[in-house]
Amino acid sequence: MTTAEHLDLLDERRARHPLAVKGLSKSYGEGSTAVRVLEDLDVRVEPNEIVCIVGPSGVGKTTLLRCLAGLLAPTTGAVMFGPTTMTGPILEVGVVFQDYSRSLLPWMRTRENVSFPLQGKGMRKAARRALADQCLNAVGLPDAGRKYPWQLSGGMQQRAAIARALAYQSEVLLMDEPFASVDAQTRFDLEDLVLHLRKRLGISVVVVTHDIDEAVYLADRVVVLSGHPAHVVDVVEVPFGQDRDQIQTKAEPAFTEARARILGRIRR
Amino acid sequence: MTIAEKLYPPSVAPNPKKPSGRRRVRSRKRIGLAAWQLGTALLIAAVWTLVYESGLLSRELVPPLWDVAREFVTLAGTAAFWAALATTVSNALTGLAAGIVVGVPFGLLLGISQAAYRSAQFLIELGRSFPVIALLPVMVLVLGATSQMEIVVVFSGVLWPILVQTIYGARRIDPVIADTVRGYRIPPLLRFVKVVLPNAAPFAATGVRIAASASILIAIGVEVLSLTPGMGGNLARAQTDGAPALALAYVVYAGLVGLAMNKILWTVEGRALAWNRRATRSEP
Numbered sequence A: 001m002t003t004a005e006h007l008d009l010l011d012e013r014r015a016r017h018p019l020a021v022k023g024l025s026k027s028y029g030e031g032s033t034a035v036r037v038l039e040d041l042d043v044r045v046e047p048n049e050i051v052c053i054v055g056p057s058g059v060g061k062t063t064l065l066r067c068l069a070g071l072l073a074p075t076t077g078a079v080m081f082g083p084t085t086m087t088g089p090i091l092e093v094g095v096v097f098q099d100y101s102r103s104l105l106p107w108m109r110t111r112e113n114v115s116f117p118l119q120g121k122g123m124r125k126a127a128r129r130a131l132a133d134q135c136l137n138a139v140g141l142p143d144a145g146r147k148y149p150w151q152l153s154g155g156m157q158q159r160a161a162i163a164r165a166l167a168y169q170s171e172v173l174l175m176d177e178p179f180a181s182v183d184a185q186t187r188f189d190l191e192d193l194v195l196h197l198r199k200r201l202g203i204s205v206v207v208v209t210h211d212i213d214e215a216v217y218l219a220d221r222v223v224v225l226s227g228h229p230a231h232v233v234d235v236v237e238v239p240f241g242q243d244r245d246q247i248q249t250k251a252e253p254a255f256t257e258a259r260a261r262i263l264g265r266i267r268r
Numbered sequence B: 001m002t003i004a005e006k007l008y009p010p011s012v013a014p015n016p017k018k019p020s021g022r023r024r025v026r027s028r029k030r031i032g033l034a035a036w037q038l039g040t041a042l043l044i045a046a047v048w049t050l051v052y053e054s055g056l057l058s059r060e061l062v063p064p065l066w067d068v069a070r071e072f073v074t075l076a077g078t079a080a081f082w083a084a085l086a087t088t089v090s091n092a093l094t095g096l097a098a099g100i101v102v103g104v105p106f107g108l109l110l111g112i113s114q115a116a117y118r119s120a121q122f123l124i125e126l127g128r129s130f131p132v133i134a135l136l137p138v139m140v141l142v143l144g145a146t147s148q149m150e151i152v153v154v155f156s157g158v159l160w161p162i163l164v165q166t167i168y169g170a171r172r173i174d175p176v177i178a179d180t181v182r183g184y185r186i187p188p189l190l191r192f193v194k195v196v197l198p199n200a201a202p203f204a205a206t207g208v209r210i211a212a213s214a215s216i217l218i219a220i221g222v223e224v225l226s227l228t229p230g231m232g233g234n235l236a237r238a239q240t241d242g243a244p245a246l247a248l249a250y251v252v253y254a255g256l257v258g259l260a261m262n263k264i265l266w267t268v269e270g271r272a273l274a275w276n277r278r279a280t281r282s283e284p
């Protein structure tokens, strides 16, 4: 069976609710030493959409993603999932962290890493195992379940982290520079995996990246952050639909155009 | 310096990932290491003999190396020696076991509860820097020069490294793992069993290894100072009887016991926490 066929075995989970931040500001520290990192952001992720967040290093991309995940409380403004205000992490939103090698627990085999969040959800052991294996298959890691994370390559670890988020059955997947430290070929494969997951499962995806090519290739919309404190300087719509191709899509004039526009925005 | 202070190397935490070495390179390194160690031993023997021959130090204090070696071999043939060794080791291990039974659970508790940690912090600081040996006269007065007394002193010395290491291990959770656990909404009990415990285990094991070497040291120290039966008692008696070679043979045995204990624990730990040894590539 191919990876794509394995993916077809997973339940569809059409995202139904938008994830949005409204008037979000975030400061670190308190009182006179407080530093404002994000200023009055409005970002909205529609169901089944891929949104990429780009910006220079240190601008506050991770901060925004952690707010979206409910891991960080906004200083002002709100994070909304559908009609409800988020006050902490929720089931419907899963995260793949920037530092995947540290987010997989080294004392658990890969399968258990994928399945143990399901134990917290009260799922039975047999069902957990089956779902974990399905998700590992779906990300192209059929034989990794019995291995420890540190026995896997960087790309494989990142796939395992994606499998864990998939198994959790979130509607929205948040990814912080997910492919920053893998080689180019693996990176392309993983980008295509994300596109495929979106199409097949109907999930929404937010990808933080500093690679503009990657942002344009993946996104339906690219949100450009810049400044101190950071605000949204541009939102670029990308018109390529759900099916994309590493060579053809990147050769289209619209691709080059979007790329140039974003680059100009960040430089300024 | 107190014994307790000696017990705390500033950093005994498992290191972050290091690139793996090739097996062949490692075995060559090991041979090189053995050569160095042999060289060091020979050098010490040579210096020793030189000092003895030159008469720089009183010959009453520094017996010829050969005499020590002879006593070392003779001792191994006497039942009394083995009985003394058994007494010392069993007292040390009993104290160590008590230290583990008390130190690990309390360490976990103090590690996960900020409030408990804050209220116990002063006591721990006091306990870990308190010179246990200073308690000895009082202990001898209360309990006599007995095995029980020895065990109590060993316990009060080894408790601290185990406790402090376990607390550290339970508190020091990688921020990315903490985020993961929170993001996936892992409930507290599951978090404790699947995250806090395994995270603390290598630290606690390091504490136990430090404590194990210390337990032998403390046991022998107590025996030497209070003439409690055991290797240390015999050692002290040999010293006062004017048999420095015999005393030194005991010292060598004491060192070997400590070494063996450390090796055994290192092996057990390697089996039980294979993931940690492999994930962090630590060497003994």
Ligand SMILES: Nc1ncnc2c1ncn2[C@@H]1O[C@H](COP(=O)(O)OP(=O)(O)OP(=O)(O)O)[C@@H](O)[C@H]1O
Residues within 6 Å of the ligand: A028, A029, A037, A055, A056, A057, A058, A059, A060, A061, A062, A063, A064, A210
């Ligand atoms: N916990 C914190 N306490 C104080 N300041 C912080 C904290 N975390 C981040 N910052 C500051 O907030 C700013 C934004 O950090 P953030 O990690 O969100 O940037 P980023 O855009 O993700 O950068 P990168 O591309 O390098 O990952 C930085 O200036 C950083 O120094």
Ligand SMILES: [Mg+2]
Residues within 6 Å of the ligand: A061, A062, A063, A098, A176
């Ligand atoms: Mg970041």
